[in-house]
Amino acid sequence: xxxxxxxxxxxxxxxxxxxxxxxxxxxAEQRLAxxxxxxxxxxxxxxxxxxxFSRSSYTDLALDLAVLAPAGTLVFTRFLxxxxx
Amino acid sequence: xxRHTVALALLGVGTATLLxxxxxxxxxxxxxxxxxxxxxxxxxxxxxxxxxxxxxxxPGRGAAKxxxxxxxxxxxxxxxxxxxxxxxxxxxxxxxx
Numbered sequence: 001x002x003x004x005x006x007x008x009x010x011x012x013x014x015x016x017x018x019x020x021x022x023x024x025x026x027x028a029e030q031r032l033a034x035x036x037x038x039x040x041x042x043x044x045x046x047x048x049x050x051x052x053f054s055r056s057s058y059t060d061l062a063l064d065l066a067v068l069a070p071a072g073t074l075v076f077t078r079f080l081x082x083x084x085x
Numbered sequence: 086x087x088r089h090t091v092a093l094a095l096l097g098v099g100t101a102t103l104l105x106x107x108x109x110x111x112x113x114x115x116x117x118x119x120x121x122x123x124x125x126x127x128x129x130x131x132x133x134x135x136x137x138x139x140x141x142x143x144p145g146r147g148a149a150k151x152x153x154x155x156x157x158x159x160x161x162x163x164x165x166x167x168x169x170x171x172x173x174x175x176x177x178x179x180x181x182x
Contacts, residue, residue: 003093004138007100015107022111029173033119036169037110040127040162041103044134047154051138056147063154070161077168081175 005052008045015041032076039069092141099133106130116173123169127162131155 016038023034043065050058106126113119135155139148 003096007096007134011100011103015103018107018111027116027176029116029169029176030119032172033116033123033169034110036162036165037106037123037126039165040131040158041107043154043158044099044103044131047135047138047151051141056142059147059150059154063150063157066154066157066161070165073165074168077172080172 002052004048008048008052011041011045011048016045028080032073032080035076036069036073039065039073043069088140088143092137095133095137095140099130099137102126102130102133116177120166120170120173123166124163127166128159131158131162 019034019038019041021034023031023038025031043062046062046065047059050056050062103126106122109122110119113122132155135151135158139151139155142148142151
């Protein structure tokens with residue numbers, strides 16, 4: 001196991017864990033904030049796994065997530081705005 | 086100082102920022118304070134880790150791709166954070182009425 005895989009494991013437990021904890025309960029805005037952070041950390045974990053396994057083509061997953069995750073968050077904010085009107 | 090050492094130093098700082106942001110999200114009280122945990126992760130943590138990976142990969146197309154992903158994460162995360170903040174403000178105003 002190299003430093004990249006070790007860091008990926010650390011972030012998967014230490015950063016995505018708290019995001020899940022907050023994302024599964026509370027107000028919708030709070031859950032959205034946790035989802036936003038979880039998406040960023042997941043993209044980083046995917047990058048680290050690609051480097052750790054020495055498969056550079058796997059970085060495409062992180063690239064896709066970096067593009068699609070903010071779009072998803074923006075869609076959710078539109079839904080929440082619609083609910084409050 | 087070798088390239089790998091610089092990459093590991095950048096990785097350490099980036100990972101610490103991401104972990105700190107995650108714990109801040111859980112520990113900070115109130116919706117407005119929690120928003121402060123989002124931007125450091127997107128604007129500092131993720132680009133630093135992408136930079137660490139690019140430094141370790143060395144000059145070339147792979148490193149450029151990693152840097153582009155880092156920039157995308159920084160820009161996309163910041164825009165999403167602003168949108169979440171706007172929704173939070175609106176929800177808090179609605180709750181006060």
